[in-house]
Amino acid sequence: MIPESFAARFWAKVDKRAPEECWRWTASVNEHGYGRIATDRRRGPVLAHRASYEMHYGSLPEGKIVRHKCDNPRCVNPGHLVAGSHAENTADMMRRGRHHSATVTSCPKGHPYLPGSYYQYSGRQCRACSLARADQQRRRRSLSCEQIEASR
Template sequence: MHIRFWKYVDQRGDSECWLWTGAKDGRGYGNISVGAGESPAKAYRISYEMRYGPIPDGLLIRHRCDNPACVNPRHLETGTQKDNARDMVQRNRQNPKSLLNLRPGAQGFHGAGPQSNGERYGTRS
């Protein structure tokens, strides 16, 4: 798996994104087959595990670079879903339409913070 994995990586400088050149899903995340009859694994998760070991239970892998095709382990870190949602808002990656239905106390609302007009997400009428 290790050798097969790296043949699909455009490996550049240590601080640059290493782009996955193999199969990708509809959102641009790399996929790699791990075994016959099994669902493909996410390439960035495999990269993280090869470098740092197993992903702790309850955590996911986040891209510091916000590039879904990146598999540079230096750009990957563990975090919670809440961390990932906070990153999404802070880095302006959210779909504005999906935020219109969020209200304080509603499922999925994480205190998204002020919009450019000073209002909180989901509080506009």
């Protein structure tokens, strides 16, 4: 349960507007632009959007995070906040073009990332570069030590 004194302090730091608009956090933000507010010394600061979610909907389910439907890290409007997983949040970021790799259109060697032109593991790996690397390794294995030294 959130104490009334915390709630009063919290809402004093919010530019509250119409229900469909973002309610902007006006106080301290972290390096990613998300609002933060101190709770107590033991717990330390919490993210403002998470505090807003918990004040309106109760505790967050285990393993869930608070996601913004509006893509505004300073927004604390409970109508714009939803519980979800990290995977759902990353999928949102990719779909909306906010993920660091969502805007990358080609590999470091310049091959375009088109459907079927890359492998998807923990990140994207260019198929053309992977095949060239494998071909180079096969050629190296077939050379003798003298041939390798001569090629350097």
